[in-house]
Amino acid sequence: MALLTFGLARDQKALIPLTRLRSEFYRLPEDADLFKRRVLKKTVHELGHVFGLDHCPDRTM
Numbered sequence: 115m116a117l118l119t120f121g122l123a124r125d126q127k128a129l130i131p132l133t134r135l136r137s138e139f140y141r142l143p144e145d146a147d148l149f150k151r152r153v154l155k156k157t158v159h160e161l162g163h164v165f166g167l168d169h170c171p172d173r174t175m
């Protein structure tokens with residue numbers, strides 16, 4: 115069983131655990147704006163997988 119860390123997209127569904135996107139997880143002060151930006155970026159990333167995109171081969175994305 116794979117460890118689900120930041121997100122998963124499979125069979126046209128995506129799952130995004132929110133805990134690790136929160137600054138508090140890393141013992142940093144709460145930052146609501148940063149959390150919203152992370153959720154947005156992660157959502158766009160996983161939707162890319164849902165629509166068939168893979169990671170960039172040079173791992174910049």
Ligand SMILES: [Zn+2]
Pocket residue numbers: 159163169
């Ligand atoms: Zn990905």
